[in-house]
Amino acid sequence: ARAWSVWEGGTVSFYPSQDRMQSFTNEAFALAFARIECHYFINAGFFERDDQIIANIDRVRHIPGVIVQGRYDVVTPMKTAHDLANAWPEADLQIIADAGHAASEPGIIDALVRATNNFARR
Secondary structure (H helix, E strand, O other): OOHHHHHHHHOOOOOHHHHHHHHOOHHHHHHHHHHHHHHHHOOOOHHOOOOOOOOOHOOOOOOOOOEEEOOOOOOOOOOHHHHHHHHHHOOEEEEEEOOOOOOHHHHHHHHHHHHHHHHHOO
């Protein structure tokens, strides 16, 4: 569990963080994290099929959306954001130049806060 957690912790951020890595090496955290991730993987992310979101995009097309993607995200590759944006051109695709996968990265935080504030003003 610890090896799994440390590997994942090392892939989520563009900028490595000792604090983040310490949490991923914590035995209790590592076990919980590995169990949750395995549960999702074993259940295919709880999707019926790999393209479920894109295949059903018409169900949410009318809802305003922002797709925030870190340029260096190796967990969810850039192709997935581009595929979603192509299927949902009404959404605003934002590529964060200096970010990976983690929502805690400064550029991702900024984009998510801006999107949330824009939605609040609508």
